[in-house]
Amino acid sequence: MADHFARQLPDIDAIETQEWIESLDALAGRSGKVRARFIMARLIERAAELQVGVPPATSTPYVNTIPGEAQPWFPGDEQIERRIRAFIRWNAAAMVIRANKAADGIGGHLSTFASSAALYEVGFNWFFRGKDAGQPGDHIYFQGHAAPGVYARAYLERRLDESQLDGFRREIGGGGLSSYPHPRLMPEFWEYPTVSMGLGPLNSIYHARFNMYVHQRRIEDTSASKVWCFVGDGETDEPETLGAIALAGRAGLDNLIWVVNCNLQRLDGPVRGNGKIIQELEGVFRGAGWNVIKVIWGTRWDELLARDVDGVLLHKMNTTVDGEFQRYATESGTYIREHFFGPDPRLRAMVEHLSDDDLRTLPRGGHDYAKLYAAYKRASEQSGAPTVILAKTVKGWTLGEGFEARNATHQIKKMTAEQLLDLRSRIHLEDEIPESALADGNPPYFRPAEGSAEYEYMMQRRRALDGPLPERKLRARRPLSLPADSVFDALRKGSGGREVSTTMAFTGMLRDLMRDEQFGPRVVPIVPDEARTFGMDSLFREFEIYAPHGQLYEPVDHELLLSYSEDSDGQILEEGITEAGSMASFIAAGTSYANLGVPMVPFYTFYSMFGFQRVGDLIWSASDSRARGFLCGATAGRTTLLGEGLQHQDGHSLVLASTVPACMAYDPAFAYELGAIVNEGLSRMYGNRAGERADVFYYLTLYNENYAMPPRPDHVTDDDIVSGLYLWDHGDADRPHQATMIFSGSAQGAVRAAQTVLAHDYDVGVDLWSATSYKCLRDEALEVERWNRLHPTEPPRRSSVTTKLGDSGAPVVAVTDFMKAVPDLVSRWIERPYCSLGTEGYGRSDTREALRRFFEVDEGHVVVTVLASLAALGALDADVVAGAIERYGIDPEALPPFDPDNRPLAPTPATGEQRRLGD
Numbered sequence: 001m002a003d004h005f006a007r008q009l010p011d012i013d014a015i016e017t018q019e020w021i022e023s024l025d026a027l028a029g030r031s032g033k034v035r036a037r038f039i040m041a042r043l044i045e046r047a048a049e050l051q052v053g054v055p056p057a058t059s060t061p062y063v064n065t066i067p068g069e070a071q072p073w074f075p076g077d078e079q080i081e082r083r084i085r086a087f088i089r090w091n092a093a094a095m096v097i098r099a100n101k102a103a104d105g106i107g108g109h110l111s112t113f114a115s116s117a118a119l120y121e122v123g124f125n126w127f128f129r130g131k132d133a134g135q136p137g138d139h140i141y142f143q144g145h146a147a148p149g150v151y152a153r154a155y156l157e158r159r160l161d162e163s164q165l166d167g168f169r170r171e172i173g174g175g176g177l178s179s180y181p182h183p184r185l186m187p188e189f190w191e192y193p194t195v196s197m198g199l200g201p202l203n204s205i206y207h208a209r210f211n212m213y214v215h216q217r218r219i220e221d222t223s224a225s226k227v228w229c230f231v232g233d234g235e236t237d238e239p240e241t242l243g244a245i246a247l248a249g250r251a252g253l254d255n256l257i258w259v260v261n262c263n264l265q266r267l268d269g270p271v272r273g274n275g276k277i278i279q280e281l282e283g284v285f286r287g288a289g290w291n292v293i294k295v296i297w298g299t300r301w302d303e304l305l306a307r308d309v310d311g312v313l314l315h316k317m318n319t320t321v322d323g324e325f326q327r328y329a330t331e332s333g334t335y336i337r338e339h340f341f342g343p344d345p346r347l348r349a350m351v352e353h354l355s356d357d358d359l360r361t362l363p364r365g366g367h368d369y370a371k372l373y374a375a376y377k378r379a380s381e382q383s384g385a386p387t388v389i390l391a392k393t394v395k396g397w398t399l400g401e402g403f404e405a406r407n408a409t410h411q412i413k414k415m416t417a418e419q420l421l422d423l424r425s426r427i428h429l430e431d432e433i434p435e436s437a438l439a440d441g442n443p444p445y446f447r448p449a450e451g452s453a454e455y456e457y458m459m460q461r462r463r464a465l466d467g468p469l470p471e472r473k474l475r476a477r478r479p480l481s482l483p484a485d486s487v488f489d490a491l492r493k494g495s496g497g498r499e500v501s502t503t504m505a506f507t508g509m510l511r512d513l514m515r516d517e518q519f520g521p522r523v524v525p526i527v528p529d530e531a532r533t534f535g536m537d538s539l540f541r542e543f544e545i546y547a548p549h550g551q552l553y554e555p556v557d558h559e560l561l562l563s564y565s566e567d568s569d570g571q572i573l574e575e576g577i578t579e580a581g582s583m584a585s586f587i588a589a590g591t592s593y594a595n596l597g598v599p600m601v602p603f604y605t606f607y608s609m610f611g612f613q614r615v616g617d618l619i620w621s622a623s624d625s626r627a628r629g630f631l632c633g634a635t636a637g638r639t640t641l642l643g644e645g646l647q648h649q650d651g652h653s654l655v656l657a658s659t660v661p662a663c664m665a666y667d668p669a670f671a672y673e674l675g676a677i678v679n680e681g682l683s684r685m686y687g688n689r690a691g692e693r694a695d696v697f698y699y700l701t702l703y704n705e706n707y708a709m710p711p712r713p714d715h716v717t718d719d720d721i722v723s724g725l726y727l728w729d730h731g732d733a734d735r736p737h738q739a740t741m742i743f744s745g746s747a748q749g750a751v752r753a754a755q756t757v758l759a760h761d762y763d764v765g766v767d768l769w770s771a772t773s774y775k776c777l778r779d780e781a782l783e784v785e786r787w788n789r790l791h792p793t794e795p796p797r798r799s800s801v802t803t804k805l806g807d808s809g810a811p812v813v814a815v816t817d818f819m820k821a822v823p824d825l826v827s828r829w830i831e832r833p834y835c836s837l838g839t840e841g842y843g844r845s846d847t848r849e850a851l852r853r854f855f856e857v858d859e860g861h862v863v864v865t866v867l868a869s870l871a872a873l874g875a876l877d878a879d880v881v882a883g884a885i886e887r888y889g890i891d892p893e894a895l896p897p898f899d900p901d902n903r904p905l906a907p908t909p910a911t912g913e914q915r916r917l918g919d
């Protein structure tokens with residue numbers, strides 16, 4: 001049913017309205033729908049010129065957004081740029097083919113770059129700014145599997161040599177080139193990891209937004225920097241790709257340009273065989289407030305469109321689905337004449353003067369340099385909105401019949417001698433590549449000599465654009481001074497008996513860090529709509545929430561001391577409900593030390609359950625990116641967050657964190673531990689200790705259980721704390737029985753209570769240790785273990801965890817609010833009987849007490865476990881253990897919490913049997 005919204009609007013001249021409608025009726029009746037559509041389109045365009053305020057149509061006909069006559073003059077030498085492009089095309093293909101010849105199965109991609117060579121080259125020659133002028137330059141996200149093309153250009157520029165190209169995908173041993181963009185593997189070359197589809201596009205949006213943020217906060221002038229992101233059309237299937245485009249529109253990110261390589265294919269086949277990806281994306285992006293530039297047809301189509309007086313060509317363009325377009329790219333001119341132009345005599349007549357070969361090679365817009373130049377120029381001059389360029393290409397373009405638009409093209413990595421010859425002639429390199437060199441299927445590289453016209457042209461263009469790209473260059477343009485150590489004093493002193501949580505301690509510390517005059521402005525607090533949960537609403541008024549356009553309303557709570565305050569130079573990134581977006585912000589802030597030469601310190605605080613589990617690949621991307629900063633998993637623990645149930649109670653983020661090499665995972669129990677870890681983290685990641693700056697990031701668990709935060713014991717140093725394990729409290733050494741307990745995080749409560757009971761009621765003296773980081777202990781122990789293995793004739797070394805806990809023979813019980821796998825990370829290096837208590841299984845809603853009983857980490861279970869460990873050694877009678885089990889009312893027959901179907905058991909009064917609640 002038609003929408004009748006306009007009938008509700010005030011009509012101040014109904015007769016005039018009627019006249020307009022009648023003329024449209026007459027037009028459509030007399031001249032047909034095509035003509036009516038045309039007039040409407042012109043009226044909409046005119047209305048936009050008059051700034052009438054009519055919203056743009058979500059989709060426009062299947063033609064270029066910039067018509068031929070509106071194209072700017074191209075300032076370069078198209079011929080020489082085509083030559084340069086041919087060399088790059090050749091070398092990109094040669095490196096993949098050679099790599100697979102040398103090591104079958106090593107992989108690589110030929111067709112993606114072949115489809116996007118012009119998309120990149122027009123950028124390299126005319127738009128992408130480097131860093132040589134001392135400015136941050138542009139930030140380019142390359143499509144990951146187009147990497148061979150980027151290497152090939154660097155080879156022409158003498159930034160890579162032939163042996164490096166031959167090291168494509170052969171990194172072990174050094175000097176090789178990574179398969180995809182990885183700053184971790186090629187830290188001086190690649191800036192942004194992209195190949196996990198969707199993450200590059202998402203990161204690019206938050207990166208552009210971050211550049212605006214630092215600009216508006218007057219930390220750095222980023223007005224000359226653009227973020228360019230190259231995206232695959234198939235990649236737009238990923239929710240991460242399109243999930244944040246509305247933010248870019250809302251924030252008016254005119255420093256952001258996306259180029260979507262619409263080759264109509266993904267890995268398996270067509271992206272939208274039955275539809276039109278360009279039209280679909282146009283609607284999506286326009287709806288999100290982007291400036292959309294479609295580059296569909298190459299220049300030779302302009303003439304045909306000009307002759308399309310009846311609109312039949314346009315109609316054919318509009319109604320041909322991508323699956324058919326893909327087919328046309330593989331077919332002969334005759335086929336195209338028959339099927340595309342054929343059915344309508346007017347269309348057929350339009351191309352009568354063209355040969356079959358002309359028809360076959362009518363190019364798509366994404367291979368047309370002048371069209372691309374026009375689009376890029378307009379995009380870079382756009383103000384107030386981000387731009388997306390939807391460029392239509394052929395996958396495998398120039399690679400020949402076996403490749404172009406074939407469904408399998410994505411994965412073909414080899415070319416026969418015949419195919420190589422074909423490519424050579426397609427890109428006119430007969431003079432450069434001798435036929436004899438292709439016989440063995442190992443194509444040689446070729447680059448024009450220094451001093452040649454092509455070389456000089458190319459280098460001159462890069463000099464004019466401030467140097468080469470990509471280049472990851474660390475420049476301390478605006479160094480950071482660390483906060484005064486006194487910021488951590490309050491944490492060291494404890495809470496003076498006041499019951500607080502580590503989350504509250506964290507928020508207080510964050511506030512104090514932000515108040516530090518020098519350091520404070522570099523802090524970037526990030527939160528996904530959970531600030532109130534973590535008590536961070538207390539920061540709103542003082543530091544304000546970043547809003548690019550400021551606060552255009554008086555907040556409902558304006559009278560409150562802690563009102564919701566937004567400002568264009570606000571410091572807090574309140575991202576709304578998007579953990580993925582918040583992670584992208586974390587990456588942008590955490591890599592600012594490299595991207596802008598301005599170290600910024602992100603503290604991203606989130607529900608710990610929605611961290612590693614929800615956005616694990618983005619955390620991986622942060623580590624790929626060499627991001628620095630603090631990930632703060634609040635409401636941590638499976639029993640500490642009460643009431644919320646299994647979707648919220650995190651007992652495994654520390655397990656997942658242990659899989660990320662660059663992640664320093666800590667589980668602090670006390671405020672002073674938190675302070676020591678953050679202090680150490682700051683100096684490790686941002687400090688001025690020469691040579692020690694590390695591209696790592698920290699993961700901290702924060703709990704919401706309140707207890708008195710003890711002062712740091714006199715015998716404990718900050719180094720002890722960050723080492724991962726330290727003796728917190730000596731037990732009574734005179735007791736006849738001895739044991740050790742290790743706590744982490746909120747498990748401290750049960751362990752400390754158990755220590756008292758064990759001493760008084762069971763005569764067991766228990767040392768208490770705090771394990772702040774099992775990951776840290778494990779990493780060190782693995783290193784020692786390896787050293788010992790490889791140095792058989794040297795006296796063996798002992799790991800720190802082995803040394804610290806010694807070999808007294810007394811049992812050790814480790815307790816955590818996470819899974820047992822966490823303390824078990826170090827079990828094989830403990831030379832004493834070792835047992836861990838943790839929270840296996842699914843979380844559920846209840847009180848902390850009930851949860852801790854259920855998960856077997858409460859005082860009773862800790863006491864029983866220590867006694868059982870002693871009994872197992874023969875130090876105690878089994879009856880003592882049985883007595884404790886009874887004393888604490890523990891049901892030995894209850895199903896274990898890690899049984900996936902376990903629901904709490906309750907006795908059935910009549911029979912005394914047990915039944916599942918809820919059955």
Ligand SMILES: Cc1ncc(C[n+]2csc(CCOP(=O)(O)OP(=O)(O)O)c2C)c(N)n1
Pocket residue numbers: 111112115143145195196197198231232233234235236261263265266267271395410
């Ligand atoms: C998250 C993720 N899933 C799957 C892949 C595997 N993959 C690599 S390239 C590709 C197809 C890409 O198609 P498109 O985005 O259209 O790029 P094109 O090569 O056509 O330019 C796929 C599925 C990946 N890299 N990342």
Ligand SMILES: [Mg+2]
Pocket residue numbers: 232233234235261262263264265266271
């Ligand atoms: Mg594609």
